Amino acid sequence: MRQGSRSPPAPVPHVANRAVSLLWFRRDLRLEDNAALAAAAREADALVPVYVHAPAEEGEWAPGAASRWWLHASLKALSQALAARGSRLLVLEESCSSEAIARLARAVGARTVHWNRLYEPHLAARDAMVARALAEAGIEARSYPGHLLLEHASLRSAGNAPYRIYTPFARAAEKALRLPAPLPAPARLPPLPPGLPEGVSVEDLRLRPRIPWDAGLHEIWKPGEAGAHERLEAMRARLSGYAEKRDAPALAATSRLSPHLHFGEISVARTWRAACGTGAGAAAFRRELLWREFASYVLHHYPHTVREPLDRRFARFPWREDAALLAAWQRGRTGIPIVDAGMRELWRTGWMHNRVRMIVASFLTKHLRLSWLAGARWFWDTLVDADLAANTLNWQWVAGCGADAAPYFRIFNPVLQSQKFDSRGEYLARWVPELASLGPAARHAPWQAPPEVLAAARLRLGEDYPLPVADLAAARAEALAAYRALTAR
């Protein structure tokens, strides 16, 4: 048995009669407004907060590299927060959560296991297995509403079919919304029971990259509950300008709460309450939170969409396979400045501005005609806010094969988007510095700049910066033809 050095284990009277509980942390890495934690802290005489690292269980959708970086830092933060309240985070590295939780419960004599629910189908199924294993051992599993605004699986459109269109879904969800009063973080947590296994350290999980590519992540992110609250307060202060400025990637006008929300470092209910005003900014922000709900809802009802298009016609869409093109896109070497800027921002910071996500995704799936799934996999590995539901929905949305999808013929022109949303070329200069010597006007499409302009900027296209990997007009026409072939019979 091991306890914190500050609190030597005192002999505990009536051990057998004390109520021992487990609190299973997953993607609710916070103390405030945490239903499972509040209940466990209220009821248990002794409590084991535990995190089980079992990535093999999640198959191909185990956290990617950027998510693992975040998880490492977030677990450290949670660990400290628990220690400050007289407890400790027990970290286990296992191949099977169900066995690990049941074994731990038996070892410490726990009669109840508390957790906040997850909604990804494969994780919900895993949790059902855990609950069954516990029931067989005579241990009660108690789950609580998790990382959504409401448990919306039962919402149905007319005809009892699941919603497939955002707007009616959002209307129904907002109408059904009942936010319970927020739960304060417990000031003090129940002590740990005796008989606790050693566990491993957060470091032992080897979540951090072996080669240190994470400098850029450290610069802009502060994983953990405190960092989440800082972002929320900053967001609150900027909310009135949100509707107008959120589309400009050069501005820090978006909330950047997505990774904090994904890991549950702040409750989505608290986030919603911060944006409950009547202004256009608050309304626009709430719509984004409802897109997050919609993504979870669609994945729940159509779990196969993580691999296959929701629109079945797209099963036979002739996606191209081209490793070199994909690599150029991934590493920001397409020769299209706004695309390269976004992909480099992603590589460096683990995040990309939402407007630019749409642009790079449209470019990949339409101009390059590479599969949305190839894009989704890259995002999965590189985004700190990678979320299976949102990633799946948004990629299919852009590709035109998903729920409430952009029609196939809606093809973003990356040059026009760049001119419209980064008119001064600041975002481009920041992320594609080799173009900074060009004037802002020429920066959006350097291949169209007159030779003397390029010469004056000392820019040799094809050497200092790539020539475009696709002819935008021709690629657009080819994409339209390919997509049109789907609807012809």
Added chain:
DNA sequence: TGAAATGTTGGGGCG
């Protein structure tokens, strides 16, 4: 949470 092509309108230059 488009873009491009096509259609319409109206002001102004000009014979």
Added chain:
DNA sequence: ACGCCCCAACATTTC
């Protein structure tokens, strides 16, 4: 003064 043309600005349609 008038018709004609050009074309920018805006609207509609098509993909």
